[in-house]
Amino acid sequence: MKTTVHALLFDVFGTVVDWRGSLIKNLEAFGQKHTITADWSGLVDAWQSEAHGQLVEQIRERTLPWHPLDDVHRLALQEVLPRYGLVGLTDAEVTWIHRLWHRLEPWPDTLAGLSRLKQHYSVSAFSNGNVALLVDMARHARLSWDMIFGADLFNHYKPDAEFYLRACTLLGHEPEQVMVCAAHNDDLQAASELGLRTAFIQRPMEKGPGGPFESPTGSWDLIASDLQDLADQLGPEIIDYR
Amino acid sequence: MKTTVHALLFDVFGTVVDWRGSLIKNLEAFGQKHTITADWSGLVDAWQSEAHGQLVEQIRERTLPWHPLDDVHRLALQEVLPRYGLVGLTDAEVTWIHRLWHRLEPWPDTLAGLSRLKQHYSVSAFSNGNVALLVDMARHARLSWDMIFGADLFNHYKPDAEFYLRACTLLGHEPEQVMVCAAHNDDLQAASELGLRTAFIQRPMEKGPGGPFESPTGSWDLIASDLQDLADQLGPEIIDYR
Known part of the structure; x- marks a missing residue:
């Protein structure tokens, strides 16, 4: 299919x-x-x-x-x-x-990357943050989300399955029509097990210069060096990845 | 207070x-x-x-x-x-x-009015529409909401009290810090009874030229002729209306 x-x-x-x-x-x-x-x-x-x-x-x-x-x-x-x-x-x-x-401040590639991705996909926050925190952050950092899925909408934290599945339902999509983009393997592991697509975003500076960082450990659909690279790889059209 | x-x-x-x-x-x-x-x-x-x-x-x-x-x-x-x-x-x-x-298409004053209001207030959709419908509409009509509160987040339709109160809680505000802006008295009546602020937006064309339309019937905090007028009245600062 x-x-x-x-x-x-x-x-x-x-x-x-x-x-x-x-x-x-x-x-x-x-x-x-x-x-x-x-x-x-x-x-x-x-x-x-x-x-x-x-x-x-x-x-x-x-x-x-x-x-x-x-x-x-x-x-x-x-x-x-x-x-x-x-x-x-x-x-x-x-x-x-x-x-x-x-x-909090965005990474240098964030705003341009999200803006490009938003032209072709709905782009939502999907975070353990609560809605008030995420709304304030988006206004501060000028993140223009299509929708904010905060954990307090559902009283479930990632990687609880309920959070992933409720977000898909609310967006009106099947899990395989939705891609989770994250710098953390556990987030993508849960997404993958539930039938969602996965993009691993490399953030070697998350814990600072010389700090530990996650490398992709699963067979994710995409691996991107940042959000500009993700936009390059996803391209202007809705693409089949299977 | x-x-x-x-x-x-x-x-x-x-x-x-x-x-x-x-x-x-x-x-x-x-x-x-x-x-x-x-x-x-x-x-x-x-x-x-x-x-x-x-x-x-x-x-x-x-x-x-x-x-x-x-x-x-x-x-x-x-x-x-x-x-x-x-x-x-x-x-x-x-x-x-x-x-x-x-x-659906916005009214002629909508985009400019929301853009001005968004500079000083968080501006959210608060609708009986479901999230998928509201996300699609926002992308189509270029409505840049800070947050979308669709009825299917709570399984309650307006004017159920639960919908108003959950939105306030999720935004991290007391009811009196939140203003409902609507062209319909029943929406504002529920908001007012729950302690939220109210702005009546006049939309004489909602049911078409010569069609019936609502006039403000309650003592609402503000009455505005459109969203530009609402932005004029609310002004650049956060103002006390009591």
Whole structure:
């Protein structure tokens, strides 16, 4: 059977925006302004790991009740701040830090790549972020999504199957008409098992210069060096990849 | 208490797009192409009334199970076509007519008005349409929504309270920080009762030249002649209206 791709679902953190670089840059500026010295990159890595690793997994396993990602970030931040010696911050300062996730910056190729892809495909955010966070981020970074699928629409975090299948249904497409684009193998693995198409986006700088990064480990439909390369490979027409 | 508006929720059919004019124009072209004569405007009015009136109300009252608006349009179309003498259409032709709701045209002031409003407020679709329909329409008509709230996200049609309150929660705002903008009093009545702000948009041409139209019947926060006027009245700053 000939099938065609109609819709692209983009993982956001790491694939579309440079969460780590953006957070560190803003926290370093915060430190300079308030003359606070800290291991900002260590804090950011611990914060992300605690939130997107530990807490999201506990919610997926239902050992923790549902919390949208903004709440997860807040819980993780309160856990991580004292570990990095940040104990005297005001509520307003903690809130300012917490909200940095709403103002992440895109990778250099993101805006041009999404703009080209949008000419021929519907292009949606497909993220564990909550809708409010993703709307703020899109307005800040000028990401013009056709639709935003935030995890709090469904109270399911990726890679829960429900999230992938509900997005396909809401877009009115069969899974094989939808391609998940992500820099993370676990996201594409879930997509692939459910019959969606997969594009691995290489983001060697996600964890910073010299940091660890994921290489494609599955037989994904496409492997792209960035979103411009993805637009080159997908081309101007809806193409059959099987 | 001083409160401010952060987010605008737009009713779509009639407020943002000219559903009636768009459907009639396309059906007239269809009739000319296939040399079919019919009362196209009568058919469109009956179709909309059957779908958005009868069937949606039955779903709200739970006498009919949940159907997204695409399915409602299909059921209503099959009901209405024979009444207007259209009995020999192929499946492809019926599908083409059915899908016209995905390609409605904006009012002349819509794109410029939304673009101005979007500079200062988050601007979302808030419609009984399903997400797939609204995504297609936005791509066709170049409506750049910050977020699309389609009824099939929640399986509730307006004016069910759940739809209004879930949209506020997902945007991370209190009801009084969110303004519903609509050409229909029942939509604003529900919004107002739930604590949201209200802007009545005058659309005297919704049912065509000389057709019936709604005048504002409640004490809404704003009354605007179109979306440019709404942008004029809301202004460049987030303003307190109480």
